[in-house]
Amino acid sequence: MSDNPSTIRIDGQEIPFTAGQTIMDAALAAGIYIPHLCHYSGLPPSGNCRLCVVENGNRSVAACITPAVTGQEIRNNTPELNEARKAITQMLFVEGNHICPSCEKTGNCKLQAMAYHLGMLDDHFPQFYQRRELDASHPEILLDRSRCILCDLCVRASRDMDQKNVFAIAGRGTDAHLIVNTPSGKLADSTMAVTDLAANICPVGAILIKEIGYEVPIGQRIYDQQTIRETGLQEHVDRKNDD
Amino acid sequence: MDISHSHNSGSPHQHILHRLHALQQQFRHISPHAMQRTAAEFNISLSQVAAVVAFYSFFSTQPRGRFDILFSNCTSCGYLSGDQDLMQMLCQLLQVTPGKTRADGLISISETSCIGMCDQGASLLINGLPVTALNAEKLTQIAQRITTESPLTDWPTEWFAVHDRIYRRDLLLMEQHAPGSALQTALAQGADQTLAVIQQSGLRGRGGAGFDTGKKWQLCRAAPGDAHYVVCNADEGEPGTFKDRLLLRDHTDAMVEGMTTCALVIGAKQGFVYLRGEYRYLLPHLHAVLDQRRNQGLLGQHILGYENFEFDIDIVVGAGAYICGEESALIESLEGKPGIPRIRPPFPVTHGYLGQPTIVNNVETFIAAAHIITHGSVWFYSIGTEQSRGTKILSISGDCEKPGIYEYPFGVCIRQVLDDCGAQNVQAVQIGGPAGKLLGAAEFNRAISFEDISTGGSFLVFDQQRNLLAIHRNFAHFFAHESCGFCTPCRVGTRLLKNNLDKIAEGRGTAHDIEELKQLSHLIQHQSHCGLGHTAAHHVLDGLQHFPHTFSAPLQPHFTAQFDLDQALESARQATHRNDAAAHLDNE
Numbered sequence: 154m155s156d157n158p159s160t161i162r163i164d165g166q167e168i169p170f171t172a173g174q175t176i177m178d179a180a181l182a183a184g185i186y187i188p189h190l191c192h193y194s195g196l197p198p199s200g201n202c203r204l205c206v207v208e209n210g211n212r213s214v215a216a217c218i219t220p221a222v223t224g225q226e227i228r229n230n231t232p233e234l235n236e237a238r239k240a241i242t243q244m245l246f247v248e249g250n251h252i253c254p255s256c257e258k259t260g261n262c263k264l265q266a267m268a269y270h271l272g273m274l275d276d277h278f279p280q281f282y283q284r285r286e287l288d289a290s291h292p293e294i295l296l297d298r299s300r301c302i303l304c305d306l307c308v309r310a311s312r313d314m315d316q317k318n319v320f321a322i323a324g325r326g327t328d329a330h331l332i333v334n335t336p337s338g339k340l341a342d343s344t345m346a347v348t349d350l351a352a353n354i355c356p357v358g359a360i361l362i363k364e365i366g367y368e369v370p371i372g373q374r375i376y377d378q379q380t381i382r383e384t385g386l387q388e389h390v391d392r393k394n395d396d
Numbered sequence: 397m398d399i400s401h402s403h404n405s406g407s408p409h410q411h412i413l414h415r416l417h418a419l420q421q422q423f424r425h426i427s428p429h430a431m432q433r434t435a436a437e438f439n440i441s442l443s444q445v446a447a448v449v450a451f452y453s454f455f456s457t458q459p460r461g462r463f464d465i466l467f468s469n470c471t472s473c474g475y476l477s478g479d480q481d482l483m484q485m486l487c488q489l490l491q492v493t494p495g496k497t498r499a500d501g502l503i504s505i506s507e508t509s510c511i512g513m514c515d516q517g518a519s520l521l522i523n524g525l526p527v528t529a530l531n532a533e534k535l536t537q538i539a540q541r542i543t544t545e546s547p548l549t550d551w552p553t554e555w556f557a558v559h560d561r562i563y564r565r566d567l568l569l570m571e572q573h574a575p576g577s578a579l580q581t582a583l584a585q586g587a588d589q590t591l592a593v594i595q596q597s598g599l600r601g602r603g604g605a606g607f608d609t610g611k612k613w614q615l616c617r618a619a620p621g622d623a624h625y626v627v628c629n630a631d632e633g634e635p636g637t638f639k640d641r642l643l644l645r646d647h648t649d650a651m652v653e654g655m656t657t658c659a660l661v662i663g664a665k666q667g668f669v670y671l672r673g674e675y676r677y678l679l680p681h682l683h684a685v686l687d688q689r690r691n692q693g694l695l696g697q698h699i700l701g702y703e704n705f706e707f708d709i710d711i712v713v714g715a716g717a718y719i720c721g722e723e724s725a726l727i728e729s730l731e732g733k734p735g736i737p738r739i740r741p742p743f744p745v746t747h748g749y750l751g752q753p754t755i756v757n758n759v760e761t762f763i764a765a766a767h768i769i770t771h772g773s774v775w776f777y778s779i780g781t782e783q784s785r786g787t788k789i790l791s792i793s794g795d796c797e798k799p800g801i802y803e804y805p806f807g808v809c810i811r812q813v814l815d816d817c818g819a820q821n822v823q824a825v826q827i828g829g830p831a832g833k834l835l836g837a838a839e840f841n842r843a844i845s846f847e848d849i850s851t852g853g854s855f856l857v858f859d860q861q862r863n864l865l866a867i868h869r870n871f872a873h874f875f876a877h878e879s880c881g882f883c884t885p886c887r888v889g890t891r892l893l894k895n896n897l898d899k900i901a902e903g904r905g906t907a908h909d910i911e912e913l914k915q916l917s918h919l920i921q922h923q924s925h926c927g928l929g930h931t932a933a934h935h936v937l938d939g940l941q942h943f944p945h946t947f948s949a950p951l952q953p954h955f956t957a958q959f960d961l962d963q964a965l966e967s968a969r970q971a972t973h974r975n976d977a978a979a980h981l982d983n984e
Contacts, residue, residue, distance in 0.1 A: 200739055201883050203923045213922045218739045240919055244888035278892055279958065303881070321443035322881075323450035323734075325717070327891050329881030332450075334443035336432055 161225040163187075163207075170221035177205055177217040180229070186382045187229050188238050188270065190245075190263055190356055191304035192217040195390035197313060199305045202245075204238050204267070239271040247278045248327060250285065250299035251357075257366050258358030260374025264302060266381035285330065290341035293363050294352055301331050301359035311351035314392065319343045319351060331359070350390065411712050412438050412448060412732040416455055417673075421523075424501070425459040444733065451734035451880075453508060453716030454524075454673050461497045461504035463542045466521045470510030470635045471870050472793035472856060473519045475530075482518050482530055483507060489539035503542055509718055509874055510635035511674040514793035514856075515800045516558060523548060524676050527555050556677075560642045561800030564816065566787045567779060568760070569803045571767050573650040576694050578769040582657045583702055591617065591661045594765055596773035598785030602760035603629060603721070604828055604852030605927075606784075609761055612745055617662040619746040619753035626658045626667035626707075627749065627756045629726060633672055633718040634829035635874060636854030639789040640759040642801055644671070644678050647763050648685040652709065654762030656695065657769055658755055659707040667709040668749070670726050673716050682711055718878035722927055723756040724748075725880070736882045737926035758852070760789055780806035784845040792817045794857035804844065811840040813855065821860045824943065829854035830871035831931035834938035864946040868939055869897045875932040886929030889920040893933060904958060905951050913947065914940060 160167050161176065163185050170179035180187050181194060191202035200218035207216045208228040216229070228234065245264060253259050267273075285298035303322055308331075311319040319340075323332045335342035345352060347362050355361075371377070375384065412434065419430050426449050435442040449455045467475040467483040475483040483505060487494055490503050497504040513519035516528035525548065527538070534555070541551060562569060582590040595610030616624060628651065632640040643651060655667050669682065686709055689695040699705045712730055714720050720729045724738035727749050748754020757765075764786060768776045776786045784806035790813065793799040797818025804813065814822055826834050827844070828851040835842065835849070842848050858867060872894040879890045893916055899905050917933035917940075924930055939946055962981040969979050 198739070200925060203883050203885050203925065206923050215925070220741065237919055237923055240915070241884050241923065244884055244892070248884075248888045278888075279895065281891070302884075303887075318441055318443070321441070321447050323443070323447040324881060325451055325734075326876055326879040326881045326887055328450070329887065332443055332446055334441055336428060336442065338428075338446075 158223050160223065161221050161227060163227040163229050164231075174221050175217055176207065176209075176214070176219050176221050176225070176227060179221045180216065181386060184386060185229070186385055187216045188235075188267060188381075189217060189385065190267060190302065191306060193306055193310075193354065193390060194388060195392060196306065196309045199309065202302070202304055203241055206237070207234065235271060238267075239273050240277070242267050242271055242273055243275075243277045245302045246273075246276050247280045248283070249302060249357075250280075250282065252300075256300065256358040257361055258300070260369075260371050260377050262358060262376070263356035263381060266376040266384075269376070270381045281327065283327065288333065288338075288340050290339040291343075291345065291363075292341070293347045294340060294345060295361045295363055296331070296333070296340050297359055297361070298330055299359075300357050302357055303329055303331070304356060306354045306356065307331070307351040307360055310354045310390075311345070311349065314390065315345075315349040315351050317344050317349065317351070319345045319349075354390075411710075412440075412445070413452070413713060413715055413729070416445075416449060416452075417713065417715060420455055420460075423459075424462065424464070425456050427457075438732065440732070447734050448732065451717060452673075452714070455715055459497055459501060461492075461502055462545075463503045464523055465503070465505045466508040466511075467505070468509070468511040468513065468519050468521075469507040469870070469873075470514060471858075471867055472514035472636055472799075473511060473516060473528075474870075475507065475518055475520075480532065482532075482535060485532060486535045486539060489536065490542060502545070508674075508716060509633065509878060510637075512632060512638040512641050512672070513558065514636050514638050514791065515561060521674065524673070525556055526558065526674075526677060528558060558641070560646070561798070562642070562802075563798050563800050564802040564804065566803040566805060567776065568647075568763055568767060568787060568789065569801070571650070573647065573653065573766065573770075575649045575653070575689065575692060576700065578650075578653045578657055578766040579660075579694060579700055582660055582769050583700055583705070587617075587661050587663075590657060590769060593769060593773045594661070597768045597776040598773075598780075599761065599764055599768060599776065600784065600846060601758055602764065602788070602852065603758040604634075604832075604850055606846040606850055609757065609765065612757070613658060613661050613755060616745040616753045616755050621746075621752040623666065623750075623752050624659075624662045624664040625749040625752060625754040626655050626662070626664045627723075627726065627730065627754055628655055628667070628669045628759060628762055629721065629723065629756050630669050630675070630759050631672040631714055631721040631726060632759070632852070633674075633721045633878075634831060634852055634854050635871075636791060636793055636826070636829045636856045637852060638791045638793075639801055639853045641675060641678070643759050643763060643789070644675065645681060648682060649689070650763040650766040651759055652685065652689060652695070652762075654757075654764070654766035655709065656699065656707055657765060658757070658762065660705060662753070662755060664755075665706050665708070667707060668730055669709060669711045670720070670730060671711055671713045672720075673714045676713055679711065679713065686711075717880075718874075719880045719926075719928055725926070726756060727754065734880070736880050737928075760853070781843070781845045781847060783847045788844055788851070789853055790844070790851070790855045791853045792855045792857065795819060795822070795859035795862065796857045806845045807843050809841060809843055810835065810849070813844070814840065814857065817857070819857045819859070822857060823860045823862060824858045824864060826856040826858070826867070826935065827851045827854070829856070830874055830935055831928070832934065834935050834942065836942040838942075864939065864943055865897070865901050865950065868935060868946070869894070869901055871935045872897045875928070879928060879932070880926075883923075883925035883929065885920050885923040886925065886932065889916055889924075889929070890932050892916055893920065893936065897936075899958065900947060900950055902960070903950055903952060904956050904960075905947075906956065907948075907951060909951070910940070910947055 168183035
């Protein structure tokens with residue numbers, strides 16, 4: 154145990170934290186990677202993907218929504234937790250309809266990069282093959298719910314950063330799906346623009362900017378150059394002027 | 397068109413769930429236009445209204461029938477509770493497909509999670525009202541009345557009767573509560589002393605989790621806020637639980653008095669009863685009691701003449717979502733949102749309704765609190781066990797001669813309970829509902845208490861004739877249906893668990909599936925966001941431990957396709973309007 158009042162230990166490494174930080178905040182600031190898909194530094198945390206679940210004593214907690222508290226002994230990079238993370242990633246794959254080889258997002262996709270990071274070699278679970286609605290109404294943005302992992306990042310980005318509140322998640326269980334906040338339910342009738350954070354934060358190929366397909370060749374894309382661990386430690390978005 | 401009549405006499409503002417219920421009742425569905433109007437009226441986003449409509453089972457965007465029937469699918473009050481499929485029977489009588497409204501708009505038939513009629517026989521809700529003790533004969537008569545469009549008000553009142561049977565009374569159920577008696581005592585001794593009495597009594601929450609009630613009240617009282625709130629959780633949705641149904645009807649005054657006492661302790665002016673939608677039929681009675689108490693000076697301003705004591709209660713009625721029994725989901729629902737459990741900490745005692753300090757307690761907890769104030773802490777503390785003081789009210793149903801309500805001191809042995817309710821040849825009991833514990837005969841010497849087997853009140857008995865795999869499937873379907881969809885392990889995992897059990901039951905399971913069940917169960921249990929996920933796979937793990945044969949017996953020793961190839965062609969057959977022999981695979 155440490156005498157320092159503002160430190161926690163993650164896998165034995167002592168790191169500092171400041172008041173109000175979560176375990177995830179403190180870890181990222183100290184250069185410790187905790188796998189995550191629904192977390193994005195600078196946006197309010199959600200805790201839905203559960204990849205960042207770590208062990209605090211005998212409790213399993215999501216690092217992105219659990220406050221750092223002096224003296225916590227966190228286990229993060231363990232074989233058991235990484236196996237669970239792989240299974241959760243596989244769950245996300247079979248729940249949606251993911252078409253990696255032909256998806257425009259391939260190489261830039263965090264779900265795919267996470268699968269590589271965790272050594273996922275197959276889907277493991279049987280596919281759900283759910284029918285999900287595609288919305289191509291917007292002239293510049295495509296919304297394909299088949300590839301959505303319900304991470305809520307576009308919802309938070311649009312509401313808290315773009316100040317537009319374009320998205321919400323509706324429906325229970327595996328009926329949960331992204332909805333657009335317009336009477337028609339169509340993206341074309343929203344105020345969404347390609348410059349919005351919500352249009353660019355999607356970790357998968359659910360929200361795609363049109364007419365730039367394959368500008369960057371496969372082989373030169375983000376996760377062709379870096380691992381998700383490296384990008385995950387760097388990512389951050391700043392709140393625009395709130396006043 | 398007037399849809400603005402308020403059910404909510406305590407408040408001039410209607411709740412969005414009530415507005416949507418009124419729309420659903422009048423138009424049989426909630427149209428996009430109605431959602432837009434509701435969003436404008438409540439000054440919230442259209443997407444919030446749409447998300448609420450999509451979240452709660454009792455709202456629909458497609459028209460339901462003028463007679464809208466929901467069969468309970470609980471193992472005790474469900475349509476499969478006899479050896480007949482009662483839902484299928486009524487569907488055949490009325491020529492309707494489950495889940496699809498008949499073309500003439502007269503009738504729709506679907507299923508819903510347990511409606512809390514487990515001691516009343518197979519039951520359904522028709523336009524929200526429970527019809528109990530179903531059998532083939534009654535269904536034939538129901539079909540006739542629907543065909544002739546006889547209004548529900550003309551139907552025999554006995555069909556809607558709920559006969560409570562109390563077989564064992566103890567501390568709480570023996571009490572006759574005199575309205576105002578606990579409040580008189582509380583006001584006379586002051587808030588400090590009242591809190592001290594609750595703390596000394598050892599009372600713990602009756603919903604199942606068992607948090608120390610006195611500590612909860614103390615934490616809430618100490619928490620700073622613009623306002624404090626008292627919420628009564630009357631959303632008993634755990635299949636097999638129905639004790640609150642009785643308490644809400646026969647012990648209403650004690651419940652309200654417990655809430656009012658809590659308000660005195662924590663300094664609240666506003667309270668809510670969150671009533672499950674399945675119990676909407678109790679609403680007139682609850683409003684009558686609240687009105688009477690207002691007239692008696694027991695609610696409202698200057699309670700019992702005290703200048704500074706003001707407290708009133710609104711009733712908010714849910715709309716079919718088990719998860720809203722989780723306290724932070726309940727608060728979300730109170731705030732007019734989908735019932736998705738919040739991030740905790742902060743906990744509701746400091747950041748609850750509208751972000752303010754809030755007490756959420758079970759119906760039974762508030763009733764116990766009222767009696768403890770009247771009789772003193774020793775009256776309660778001297779009963780029960782070291783860690784579980786007082787009594788527990790059980791809802792017993794399933795394979796027993798005397799299903800009903802039983803109140804026992806904590807520490808009672810399961811075997812005693814089984815003897816008392818006339819259960820014979822018992823194979824297993826499920827205590828605490830599908831989220832609770834499955835026990836076999838070797839463990840019937842264990843006790844009902846927080847130290848041993850904790851329960852919110854559900855006690856399901858299964859005899860030797862029962863197919864336990866069917867029970868597990870029922871539970872797995874329940875959780876997959878009720879998962880809120882927020883977090884991955886629960887949203888996807890409960891559905892995988894359901895699919896896996898279905899596969900085994902259909903004779904397509906292999907030894908690998910048993911290992912899958914274990915791993916999946918552990919994953920859901922440890923990685924999920926809230927209590928629903930943490931408990932959703934308990935029954936599978938218990939079953940694998942105590943009744944492994946249940947799962948291994950139907951396994952196939954030889955290669956078996958994971959799915960039925962012929963069945964997989966069904967959508968193609970429907971699309972091509974074919975059903976001839978050539979459109980089927982030879983199923984050898």
